[in-house]
Amino acid sequence: MPDRGRYHHGDLRRAVIDAAVDVIAKDGITAISLRDLARRAGVSHAAPAHHFHDKAGLLTAIAIEGFELLADSLQEALNSTPLPLMELGTRYVGFAVDHPGHFEVMYRPDVYHRDDPELIAARLWARRVLHAGVSTSSPGVENDVLRSGALAAWALAHGFATLARSGNFDELLSHQSPTELFQRMARQVLTMGTPPSE
Known part of the structure; x- marks a missing residue:
């Protein structure tokens, strides 16, 4: 005999997360309401x-x-290219463009349970992959310098992604994608101060 007291929806958890990231991408975190998401589902x-x-x-x-x-x-980037630092930044910007709802939430610890063990593990994993990319790009460099390099790479990509998402680069993006503009900009930054080859 079927259990009529149990809710049957398929994957309700997935449906609610998908609806929530759509709402956040369009209207921001403040637009989220569990009641509204239930109605949508x-x-x-x-x-x-x-x-x-x-x-x-x-x-x-x-x-x-x-x-x-x-x-x-980011791990895919490390596995697929001999120049992972540039590719890591490009993947980061691409992630922000392709997953705006997730990106909007990830760096807002004021809105979620920042002490959640699964969250801490996921955040640490992403940080380790980024650090590994900087290490691969800079063999033989001391750990303190690598940590600073990873932070600088993250700040560059995150700052660009945030500015692009908030419409600050719209005029520059009329003829190229955000990832193409980021690559052009990052190349210029990475070569600044490098003496020309003879």
Whole structure:
């Protein structure tokens, strides 16, 4: 006999996360409401709370997924190119463009459970992959310098992605993609101060 008291939706958790990242990408984090997401998914307003407990729990799940997706993309870059630092930055910008809802949440620890163990692990994994990319690009460099290099690479890519997402580069992006503009800019930054070859 079927259990009529159990909710049948397929993957409600996935449906709510997908709906949430769409809302965030279009209208920002403040537009998120568990009740509205339940309505979009066609379920009772209490159903999302079963998986996430509250809005911060949902945003924590989105941040975890975002860091995991980012780490996967950065790891691919390390596996596929002899010049990973430039490719890592390009992948980072591409991630921000392709996953704007995740990107909007990931670096807002004020809106999610920052002490969640799964979140801490996902964030650390993404950081380690970035650090590995800087290490590959700079063999023999001391750890302190590598850490500073990883931070500088992250700041460059993150700053560019944030400015691009907020419309600050719209005029520059009329004839090229954000990743193409980032590559051009990063090449100029990386070659500044390099003496010309003879």
